Amino acid sequence: MRSVAFDQTSVTLTTRGQSIRLSPCVTTEAYDQILTLYRTLLVFATVAGVILAVGLVEFVYFEPPGQTSGARARIVGVFEYDPASGQLVGSDRASFTRNQAFAAKVSWLGLPGDITVDARWYDTFGNVVGRVGPSTPSKLGDNSIVPVVVPPGLHHNLPGHYTFVVERLQNGVPVEVLARRIVLVER
Amino acid sequence: MSTNTYTTPPAANPHSRLRPLRYGIAIAVAAVVVVALIASSLLNYVYLDSIPGRTSLYGLLAVALIALGTYIGVRAFTRDRASRRKHLIRAGVLLGLGTLLWLLVIDVFVFTQSAGPGVAALCALACLPTTAFGLLVVRRMDRNEKEPWRLVLVAAAWGAIVATSLVIWGETLWDQTTQRLLVPGPGLDAASAFSAGLLEELAKGTAVVLLFLVMRNDFDDVVDGIVYGAAVGLGFNFMESVAYMTNLFAVFNPEGFGWYAAGFQWYGRQVLGLFFGHATYTAFIGAGLGVARQLPKKRQKAFAIISGFLIAIAAHFSWDAWVTFFPIDSTLFGLVEIHLRTLIMTGPFTAAVIALLLFGIRYEAMGLVDxxxxxxxxxxxxxxxxxxxxxxxxxxxxxxxxxxxxxxxxxxxxxxxxxxxxxxxxxxxxxxxxxxxxxxxxxxxxxxxxxxxxxxxxxxx
Known part of the structure; x- marks a missing residue:
């Protein structure tokens, strides 16, 4: 006598004295297309991971860890500035109006002579709007006043926070801030 | 059981274990959002003493009104016809009050002090038709079963009001800290881009997560996820456009080209970047949730959701961090460069979203026909x-x-x-x-x- 039993995934043949279970060599379950979407998403996520890793590498390149030389520059102050005479006017201030020219005064004394430094002004949009250097502190000795330059096409400084930094450079890349001041240009 | 009194099928299986858990998660997420908003507002006010800080504090009531109105409005459609109208009116009043209060706060404390309420209103008016067009297109992308307008608008409102409020404190704190610690330049740009990508996408993504948890009947698959995600992104883009336009107007108006600066921002964000920017980023979060909706295993669901967030953060980061590597000439060729820059930097991400969308539509259509x-x-x-x-x-x-x-x-x-x-x-x-x-x-x-x-x-x- 022979009987055949079916279930969802296999067929069982039963003859006298033996029972043989036959499993299909190819799965009968239909492939769910959602898995294609899922795998595509995982591929995109891998690319995203690479992008973020590249971002991290970029961050570490421009902001290398362990770059603390111990050197400290001294910013004497930020003053109103007379572009005609090149002289500073008045006392140290934290804010200016748009039509006031201003400049920072840096003391290069006390910095090691073998390092490369520069000093820069960044406006509120991150553009460099004034710079001295790069060079060694001894060569920059006379260039202690760093004025903000009004960008071409504009009549006055743009309002917002301006950041002044004295930086140490290594292979042409700023790696450490030796001093920093932030001032406000009012609207 | 009378079926006539229900607008949607009767309540789900009362013995289901999925629903209470889902709603529990949604309540926890909402509670975290509310606590974050309150803490953010108070900290902004106490420590930053800035205009955004005051906006954040005084805007808290508006955010609360909009959140409550939204909740009542959305839930109204699951009630019987008799009480639905009453709940919709309540929701409408709360939403109206919240919107008015928010606009007042913005006008008084932000734009009035910089560009003035007239400029702020004009900028908002300029962004309305383009954002509305974007929402219309996004909703129509779901070819088989369009999402209800109320949910699409809720998503956009969250992006515009709640998500922007959520990120103020975090981004301000991050920026102030990094500006005092890091070397200005590409490193600082990368740090700021990480902050924007992470905080803004988490804030926007929360809306899509809440929709996924609470409105499961209207969140069917990857197509719906992309629609909701893009809608949140369009709402965020609307508010960000208004803020940037008014700010740049105030900055450049004394130089005589305030309207030019505002108009340039409008074109960049509301025309060129309408679908390429925030809409694309947050659509990925929706895609991840939509795929997770239909996956059988918990581990796969988790990976899909995390993947959506990861892609959105990376796409946002790449624009913010590397846009300065594509400088624009001030010549006539600059106009071509602007378009090329957007196409090269965000185009691949938008193409990837479109690929997911097309595949999702096809997959959905096959299932429906069957x-x-x-x-x-x-x-x-x-x-x-x-x-x-x-x-x-x-x-x-x-x-x-x-x-x-x-x-x-x-x-x-x-x-x-x-x-x-x-x-x-x-x-x-x-x-x-x-x-x-x-x-x-x-x-x-x-x-x-x-x-x-x-x-x-x-x-x-």
Whole structure:
């Protein structure tokens, strides 16, 4: 006598004295297309991971860890500035109006002579709007006043926070801030 | 049980364990958002003493009103017809008050002090039609079963008001800290880009997560996820555009080209970047949630959701961090460069979203056709075999509605539209049931059939 039993995934043949279970060599379950979407998403996520890793590498390149030389520059102050005479006017201030020219005064004394430094002004949009250097502190000795330059096409400084930094450079890349001041240009 | 009093199928399986857990997670997420908003506002006010800080504090009431109004409004549609109107009116009043208060806060504390309320209003007006166009396009992308306007608008409102409020404190704190610690330049740019990508996408993504948890019946698959995600992104883009336009107007107006600066921002954000920016980023979060909706295993669901967030953060980061590597000339060629920059930097991400969307639409259509065939085979009369090719094609559905319009005017057009919509709803319900990804009981499906049969009586042959 022979009987055949079916279930969802296999067929069982039963003859006298033996029972043989036959499993299909190819799965009968239909492939769910959602898995294609899922795998595509995982591929995109891998690319995203690479992008973020590249971002991290970029961050570490421009902001290398362990770059603390111990050197400290001294910013004497930020003053109103007379572009005609090149002289500073008045006392140290934290804010200016748009039509006031201003400049920072840096003391290069006390910095090691073998390092490369520069000093820069960044406006509120991150553009460099004034710079001295790069060079060694001894060569920059006379260039202690760093004025903000009004960008071409504009009549006055743009309002917002301006950041002044004295930086140490290594292979042409700023790696450490030796001093920093932030001032406000009012609207 | 009377089916006539329900607008959607009756309550889901009361014994389902999925629902309470889902709602519990949603309540926890909402509570975290509220606490974060309150803490952010107070910290901004106490420590930053800046205009955004005051906006954040005084805007808190507006945010609370909008959140409450939204909740009541969304839930109103799951109530019976008798009390729905009352709840909708309550929601409308709360939303109206919240919106007015928010606009007042923005006008008074932000734009009035920089550009003035008139400029702020003009900028907002300029951004309204483009954002509305974006929402219209995004909603129409769902060819088979369009999402309800109320949820699309809720998503956009969250992006515009709640998400922007959530990120103020975090981004301000991050920026102030990094500006005092890091070397200005690409490193600082990268740090700021990480902050924007992470905080803004988490804030926007929370809206999509809440929709995924609470409005499961209207969150079917990857297509719906992309629609909701893009809507949140468009809302965020609207508020960010207004803020940037008014700020740049105030900055450059004394130089004589305030309107030029504002107009340039409008073009960059509301025309060129309408679909390429925030809409694309947050669409990825929606795609991840939409795929997770239909995956069987918890581990896969988690990976899909995390992947969506990761792609959104990376896409946002790449723009913010590397846009300065593509400087724009001040010559006429600069106009070409602006377009090329957007196309090169964000184009691949938008193309990836479109690929997911197209595949999702195709996958959804296959599932719906299969279910329509099975429903037609039952002989219940809800879907007839000859209707399947029409229902499967948006264009043929439109032609059928237009034919009804020619026969019986607008009422006939809308009756056929309701019938088609209910037929697709039934197919969708069957699809989810067959895939075992629905916790509504079988009675819900029967209620849909009953409604379809009633609709069929109203529609002329």
């Amino acid at each position: 279910q329509m065939q099975k429903e037609a085979a039952t002989g219940s009369g809800t879907i007839l075999p000859e209707e399947i090719p029409i229902l499967a094609s948006p264009w043929r559905r439109l032609k059928q509605r237009l034919a009804a319009f020619r026969r019986g005017g607008l009422p006939a057009y809308f009756k056929v539209a309701r019938l088609q919509s209910a037929q697709l709803d039934l197919a969708m319900e069957r699809w989810h049931r067959e895939r075992q990804e629905i916790d509504a009981p079988l009675e819900a499906e029967e209620a849909l059939r009953q409604r379809l049969i009633e609709l069929r009586h109203w529609v002329p042959a």
